[in-house]
Amino acid sequence: xxxxxxxxxxxxxxxxxxxxxxxxxxxxxxxxxxxxxxxxxxxxxxxxxxxxxxxxxxxxxxxxxxxxxxxxxxxxxxxxxxxxxxxxxxxxxxxxxxxxxxxxxxxxxxxxxxxxxxxxxxxxxxxxxxxxxxxxxxxxxxxxxxxxxxxxxxxxxxxxxxxxxxxxxxxxxxxxxxxxxxxxxxxxxxxxxxxxxxxxxxxxxxxxxxxxxxxxxxxxxxxxxxxxxxxxxxxxxxxxxxxxxxxxxxxxxxxxxxxxxxxxxxxxxxxxxxxxxxxxxxxxxxxxxxxxxxxxxxxxxxxxxxxxxxxxxxx
Amino acid sequence: xxxxxxxxxxxxxxxxxxxxxxxxxxxxxxxxxxxxxxxxxxxxxxxxxxxxxxxxxxxxxx
Amino acid sequence: xxxxxxxxxxxxxxxxxxxxxxxxxxxxxxxxxxxxxxxxxxxxxxxxxxxxxxxxxxxxxxxxxxxxxxxxxxxxxxxxxxxxxxxxxxxxxxxxxxxxxxxxxxxxxxxxxxxxxxxxxxxxxxxxxxxxxxxxxxxxxxxxxxxxxxxxxxxxxxxxxxxxxxxxxxxxxxxxxxxxxxxxxxxxxxxxxxxxxxxxxxxxxxxxxxxxxxxxxxxxxxxxxxxxxxxxxxxxxxxxxxxxxxxxxxxxxxxxxxxxxxxxxxxxxxxxxxxxxxxxxxxxxxxxxxxxxxxxxxxxxxxxxxxxxxxxx
Numbered sequence: 001x002x003x004x005x006x007x008x009x010x011x012x013x014x015x016x017x018x019x020x021x022x023x024x025x026x027x028x029x030x031x032x033x034x035x036x037x038x039x040x041x042x043x044x045x046x047x048x049x050x051x052x053x054x055x056x057x058x059x060x061x062x063x064x065x066x067x068x069x070x071x072x073x074x075x076x077x078x079x080x081x082x083x084x085x086x087x088x089x090x091x092x093x094x095x096x097x098x099x100x101x102x103x104x105x106x107x108x109x110x111x112x113x114x115x116x117x118x119x120x121x122x123x124x125x126x127x128x129x130x131x132x133x134x135x136x137x138x139x140x141x142x143x144x145x146x147x148x149x150x151x152x153x154x155x156x157x158x159x160x161x162x163x164x165x166x167x168x169x170x171x172x173x174x175x176x177x178x179x180x181x182x183x184x185x186x187x188x189x190x191x192x193x194x195x196x197x198x199x200x201x202x203x204x205x206x207x208x209x210x211x212x213x214x215x216x217x218x219x220x221x222x223x224x225x226x227x228x229x230x231x232x233x234x235x236x237x238x239x240x241x242x243x244x245x246x247x248x249x250x251x252x253x254x255x256x257x258x259x260x261x262x263x264x265x266x267x268x269x270x271x272x273x274x275x276x277x278x279x280x281x282x283x284x285x286x287x288x289x290x291x292x293x294x295x296x297x298x299x300x301x302x303x304x305x306x307x308x309x310x311x312x313x314x315x
Numbered sequence: 316x317x318x319x320x321x322x323x324x325x326x327x328x329x330x331x332x333x334x335x336x337x338x339x340x341x342x343x344x345x346x347x348x349x350x351x352x353x354x355x356x357x358x359x360x361x362x363x364x365x366x367x368x369x370x371x372x373x374x375x376x377x
Numbered sequence: 378x379x380x381x382x383x384x385x386x387x388x389x390x391x392x393x394x395x396x397x398x399x400x401x402x403x404x405x406x407x408x409x410x411x412x413x414x415x416x417x418x419x420x421x422x423x424x425x426x427x428x429x430x431x432x433x434x435x436x437x438x439x440x441x442x443x444x445x446x447x448x449x450x451x452x453x454x455x456x457x458x459x460x461x462x463x464x465x466x467x468x469x470x471x472x473x474x475x476x477x478x479x480x481x482x483x484x485x486x487x488x489x490x491x492x493x494x495x496x497x498x499x500x501x502x503x504x505x506x507x508x509x510x511x512x513x514x515x516x517x518x519x520x521x522x523x524x525x526x527x528x529x530x531x532x533x534x535x536x537x538x539x540x541x542x543x544x545x546x547x548x549x550x551x552x553x554x555x556x557x558x559x560x561x562x563x564x565x566x567x568x569x570x571x572x573x574x575x576x577x578x579x580x581x582x583x584x585x586x587x588x589x590x591x592x593x594x595x596x597x598x599x600x601x602x603x604x605x606x607x608x609x610x611x612x613x614x615x616x617x618x619x620x621x622x623x624x625x626x627x628x629x630x631x632x633x634x635x636x637x638x639x640x641x642x643x644x645x646x647x648x649x650x651x652x653x654x655x656x657x658x659x660x661x662x663x664x665x666x667x668x669x670x671x672x673x674x675x676x677x678x679x680x681x682x683x684x685x686x687x688x689x690x
Contacts, residue, residue: 094347
């Protein structure tokens, strides 16, 4: 580019306008630069949100746009919050959430701790470990159903190889008892690297001088771990846990492809249940109230997350 | 602890944010616990209260 | 004992750490290698027991992925004469003929159009907004930044209900424009937060010097800040692209035909008599490989991208 963009823009526009653009005050530029972002987010996020709240107070059904819409007040909320089936989807979500977090924190922290020993080639292996997390959850989740096939699936084969069980004797996604664990395994496989990367950043932020000082005080390695390593990594770990917690609270793509919520409703996470209400049963008003409950919960968790984020940033 | 309480009275951001955080966390636990239906029923209001509180108190001075 | 030996792990420690990490890495890429391998198997090899690690590579999966085929009677087949191309030959083994291209190419192209379109828009809007947030006093700045971030956190299914109704009213459902706008909005939060971090790191003195030299604010932004932020803008763009590329929930709810992207399409690939796993794996391989390459390119910026710029490394 021979001429800078601004000059070309200036020569292309009529002189009066060019003068105006170039002579804009900082205040005006600030507004012009921020406005499109805010406008787009208002149109695609805030306006729909307000609409959802409005719909949540009605019995509107989007598959019957011409049917009369009745104002039902808070009835939808009342129904949802008294519904044992919906309560159950939250419990299913809780099982998924707790176990994925526990496994990912243990594995992620452990891996980060080992990678931080800076063995030869650790960069290469870190990159390989990170790969699953960057891929499309729906496409990968779909392929995992193949790995989980009884007999012909690789997962069943490997498990059978090590335990001596018959590889066709169990079906990870067809069995009521195993399905909740099938989704935990895939999510852990996919997202452990996320926790690992953040823990690694935490470990690398600890100045070596602290350990040297502790060594002078003759603190044991065990003590050093509990009094230096863990407390220093904790803010980072909090960040990772909150983020994964929010993501898995609203988990949809991976699990819907893996099990579709079945068998029965054993893996029917809240988002999958909401999708059924909204886009299969078409109870739009009811589903909107459901959505508002999720919105508020995620919004609350997100504000805690931002607080944790700023804490890490300030370090 | 007394610092926490005096912070509450002087409308400082730190302790109030802490309170809101606890309220949100409590709401989420109530939402997802498998024990008592009545806690599930009230969880939404608790979370909502915590979230609204968080938005308000984040404008308090440090 | 010198101070160095305290913090530097011993050879033995390194060896143990390396072994454990390498074993984990090998286990963790198995499913990915299996996807790639399955794409080159024949359907019977793919479902054999025990699972085949060594097999005769075949392009059948790829042929099935890109074509639609139909079975014909043996005498009709004989009347067609010898197959002229290698892919015809593969299909003829099963008494079938190729009847046309499959929809995979079109779905892949949709992913490219929507991915690049939304990435361009969100990085462009994100850059200017991030500059304003970084350099000027914007009223309610913290609230706006939080608002921007929180939009990213919203459950897609919950957002999809009103978007679905809105798009139906505006005629945007199942259109490229609708999907580009939606992904732009979702990606904006990431690009604003990431780019604000990158621009914050550029010393203000550079611009001040430019302003003293008689540049206007706008010129200083274009000539001084943009070149300095180029690396940051590029890595932000890749993150936005990967998100749009991988997105499934909005795509499956808001598109069904014309604008459908690859993620909702790949799981629906079926062959004759059950799922055609080699074709699914072939489709997945082609779809996932670009992201794997980008991940390797991005490795230095990964942390920054996934934590909204909070952790810089």
